[in-house]
Structure formats: structure tokens, C-alpha cells
Amino acid sequence: MTAHPSPDATVVRTVQNGVLILQLPPRLTVTEAVAFRAGFCGWLEEVEDLREVILDFGRTASIDSSGIGALVGAIKAVQERAVPLCAWSLHRQVFLALQLTGLEKLLPMAAHSEGLLPQLSHVEDQRPPLTHPSVRSGIKRFMDICGALIGLGITALLFLPLAVAIRLDSPGPILFSQVRCGWMGRHFRIWKFRSMVSDAETLKGSVANQAKGAFFKNDNDPRITKVGRILRKTSLDELPQFWNVLIGDMSLIGTRPATPDEVRRYAIPSWQRFDVRPGLSGEWQVNGRSSIRDFEDVIKLDLRYQQNWSLGYDLRLIARTFLVLLSKDSGAA
Structure with missing residues (x-):
């Protein structure tokens, strides 16, 4: 297993047996989204015999519309390559954002990853996604x-x-x-x-x-x-x-x-x-x-x-x- 921090240290990449795991940053807003979208296709190309891509949201507590745009681009990129894409450890706020935009149907949660969800209070669970x-x-x-x-x-x-x-x-x-x-x-x-x-x-x-x-x-x-x-x-x-x-x-x-x-x-x-x-x-x-x-x-x-x-x-x-x-x-x- 090898782990590589991205140049701006916001995304950590891990490759194991043809599976690319991308640990996303604490916030996925415009600055982070631009970096993620710019590097995503290159990260796919670096993996030989790519079998699956997993987005690890374990650290990501907030997302805005720019983050949604970056995810839309990532979904299209893996669809063009016919590579499965799924999510790990979605915070409730992030899942709500995906649900509001319909992306939870295109970015399913990996089986048995619910146990990796961070423990949030009831108040935090109800907090809406980052917005204006x-x-x-x-x-x-x-x-x-x-x-x-x-x-x-x-x-x-x-x-x-x-x-x-x-x-x-x-x-x-x-x-x-x-x-x-x-x-x-x-x-x-x-x-x-x-x-x-x-x-x-x-x-x-x-x-x-x-x-x-x-x-x-x-x-x-x-x-x-x-x-x-x-x-x-x-x-x-x-x-x-x-x-x-x-x-x-x-x-x-x-x-x-x-x-x-x-x-x-x-x-x-x-x-x-x-x-x-x-x-x-x-x-x-x-x-x-x-x-x-x-x-x-x-x-x-x-x-x-x-x-x-x-x-x-x-x-x-x-x-x-x-x-x-x-x-x-x-x-x-």
C-alpha cells in the first residue's frame, strides 16, 4: 500500500490492489474543489489496472455548490472510463447535500462503510449543507x-x-x-x-x-x-x-x-x-x-x-x- 499527499496537501491518495482511495479535505469548497477537479483525472491515470475509486469523506464536514460541481466532474470522469465510484464515511451534512442534488444515486455509499461515520450530535445531524x-x-x-x-x-x-x-x-x-x-x-x-x-x-x-x-x-x-x-x-x-x-x-x-x-x-x-x-x-x-x-x-x-x-x-x-x-x-x- 502506498499513500501520497497531493501537492496542496488537501487530498490524500492511497492505492491498494487497483483501488484508488481519495481522502477528501475537511472542507470541499471552491479552493479545495478546484484543486480536486484539476488533479482527479491525473490521479486516475497514475493507477495501473484501476478497478475502483473510493471517495473517503471521513474528514469532510462541509461542502458547497463548488464541491458539488467537483463531484459531478469526478462522476463523469469515472463513467467515461467505466470504473465504479463510491463513497466512504459520509457526514450527515454532506449526505444531505448529495441527497438534495440527487447525487446520492450516482455516488452510492460503499457497503459496510456506515460504521466509519463520525459520531455527530443530533443538532449537527440536522445542520444544512454550507450555503449562502x-x-x-x-x-x-x-x-x-x-x-x-x-x-x-x-x-x-x-x-x-x-x-x-x-x-x-x-x-x-x-x-x-x-x-x-x-x-x-x-x-x-x-x-x-x-x-x-x-x-x-x-x-x-x-x-x-x-x-x-x-x-x-x-x-x-x-x-x-x-x-x-x-x-x-x-x-x-x-x-x-x-x-x-x-x-x-x-x-x-x-x-x-x-x-x-x-x-x-x-x-x-x-x-x-x-x-x-x-x-x-x-x-x-x-x-x-x-x-x-x-x-x-x-x-x-x-x-x-x-x-x-x-x-x-x-x-x-x-x-x-x-x-x-x-x-x-x-x-x-
């Missing part, structure tokens, strides 16, 4: 529920005329749904009034992307219907998302909700945007979302929101959102 204060704020959640109920009331009043306009303009469903990535990268289904032709997802490959980086934008997207352009200009297409806010997948104010295909292109630091819930509006909405062309600018806005967050800041962004909607330059391209 905005997610833990009861007042913010109360504001979201109140705002969502008002928004759904408006949606109910406008549903019939909007449904008739959408159906007369283009055949297909009234509502459009799509899988997006929310807090900690967890998948959820977002709802909108349909603003494109019904086979828009199939036709996406034929439309040029005018944006740079991990998101899609085209100012003259031919898939958008005539009524759809009006819906987007006025942001009426987003009214059904108040349902997503009500059930907790989204917030009134947060980061831009990303699609899974965008997330597959993320570097680990970009996963920090998942430390908060995605928002119906946010920095990206009030700072010219139609003109943003570089994904790095989206990341900067998302991180600025996290750094500046307070309940008062949310209220200011809500007020600015209304001002944007009333301006002639409002709406998505």
Missing part, C-alpha cells in the same frame, strides 16, 4: 411566498387572453417547461408561457449563438413567434415562474437560472453561482440582460449579488425590476 445566508433567511422566504401569491393571482387573471393569443399565433401548448439548475445545482422544472414554436428545442442547433461562453442568445432568433416577442418584451412569458417561487425552486430575486447543457461547460469556480437560489429577477435582469453577451459578465453579476445580498438589497432590486419593465428597453431579446 439568503437561502437560510426566513424573511426572504416569506417575501417570496407573498410575492408569488400576488404574481399567481395576476397570472390567473391574464391566463385566458394570453392562452388564446399564443394558440392563435402558433399551434402547440400554452405553457413551456424546461429543466434548469437551481440551488446547489439541483435540477428543477421551470415554467413559462410559450414564446417560441413548439419544436424550438429541436431547432436550436440551427440557430447561431451570439453569446460568448456557457449560455445561448440570438437577437433575431427565428424560433420566437410574433406573440412571443411581445411576451418577452413585457416579460409576461415569465409569469408562470411565480409557481416555481412559491414551491421554493426559485426566489423573487436571485441568480440567472441555468440549463444543464450550460452547466456541463462550467469551470468549478462558476459553480459558486449555485450557492443561492435562482431568481425571477436579479442583477442580470436590471443590468441589461438583453445586451449581455459574455458568460463571464453573467458570473460577475451573480457573484456581486451574493456579496451584496441583504433584505434591503433584494427590495431595491425588486423596485429596479419594475422600472426596467416599464422602460422601452425592457424584456429579453
Whole structure:
């Protein structure tokens, strides 16, 4: 058996009979996650006749969205090599994070490793995974529920005329749904009034992307219907998302909700945007979302929101959102 500390001394590697055991650091946040993701594929290559990879979480008491991103990358790497991957000694907090994001199904606990779990108090067992204060704020959640109920009331009043306009303009469903990535990268289904032709997802490959980086934008997207352009200009297409806010997948104010295909292109630091819930509006909405062309600018806005967050800041962004909607330059391209 041989053990090798990684260059930054955060991960300890042990190889025994073709089994690679990686002892993870006490925290798996952005700094540690970047180092882990950068070294992971190389560590796999160093092992001759690799039979299995085990992630030992015995020291790891906290994890954030960047850590989740690193684990997603590791899972994909071993899947490409058809090598089994499992976890040892999961702290309750880490297991909760994996459970919230659905990763416990892709990263199973090794048989009989439950006995290796560190002994935690009842209070520690209930502690949520490391996350942003905005997610833990009861007042913010109360504001979201109140705002969502008002928004759904408006949606109910406008549903019939909007449904008739959408159906007369283009055949297909009234509502459009799509899988997006929310807090900690967890998948959820977002709802909108349909603003494109019904086979828009199939036709996406034929439309040029005018944006740079991990998101899609085209100012003259031919898939958008005539009524759809009006819906987007006025942001009426987003009214059904108040349902997503009500059930907790989204917030009134947060980061831009990303699609899974965008997330597959993320570097680990970009996963920090998942430390908060995605928002119906946010920095990206009030700072010219139609003109943003570089994904790095989206990341900067998302991180600025996290750094500046307070309940008062949310209220200011809500007020600015209304001002944007009333301006002639409002709406998505």
C-alpha cells in the first residue's frame, strides 16, 4: 500500500490492489474543489489496472455548490472510463447535500462503510449543507411566498387572453417547461408561457449563438413567434415562474437560472453561482440582460449579488425590476 499527499496537501491518495482511495479535505469548497477537479483525472491515470475509486469523506464536514460541481466532474470522469465510484464515511451534512442534488444515486455509499461515520450530535445531524445566508433567511422566504401569491393571482387573471393569443399565433401548448439548475445545482422544472414554436428545442442547433461562453442568445432568433416577442418584451412569458417561487425552486430575486447543457461547460469556480437560489429577477435582469453577451459578465453579476445580498438589497432590486419593465428597453431579446 502506498499513500501520497497531493501537492496542496488537501487530498490524500492511497492505492491498494487497483483501488484508488481519495481522502477528501475537511472542507470541499471552491479552493479545495478546484484543486480536486484539476488533479482527479491525473490521479486516475497514475493507477495501473484501476478497478475502483473510493471517495473517503471521513474528514469532510462541509461542502458547497463548488464541491458539488467537483463531484459531478469526478462522476463523469469515472463513467467515461467505466470504473465504479463510491463513497466512504459520509457526514450527515454532506449526505444531505448529495441527497438534495440527487447525487446520492450516482455516488452510492460503499457497503459496510456506515460504521466509519463520525459520531455527530443530533443538532449537527440536522445542520444544512454550507450555503449562502439568503437561502437560510426566513424573511426572504416569506417575501417570496407573498410575492408569488400576488404574481399567481395576476397570472390567473391574464391566463385566458394570453392562452388564446399564443394558440392563435402558433399551434402547440400554452405553457413551456424546461429543466434548469437551481440551488446547489439541483435540477428543477421551470415554467413559462410559450414564446417560441413548439419544436424550438429541436431547432436550436440551427440557430447561431451570439453569446460568448456557457449560455445561448440570438437577437433575431427565428424560433420566437410574433406573440412571443411581445411576451418577452413585457416579460409576461415569465409569469408562470411565480409557481416555481412559491414551491421554493426559485426566489423573487436571485441568480440567472441555468440549463444543464450550460452547466456541463462550467469551470468549478462558476459553480459558486449555485450557492443561492435562482431568481425571477436579479442583477442580470436590471443590468441589461438583453445586451449581455459574455458568460463571464453573467458570473460577475451573480457573484456581486451574493456579496451584496441583504433584505434591503433584494427590495431595491425588486423596485429596479419594475422600472426596467416599464422602460422601452425592457424584456429579453
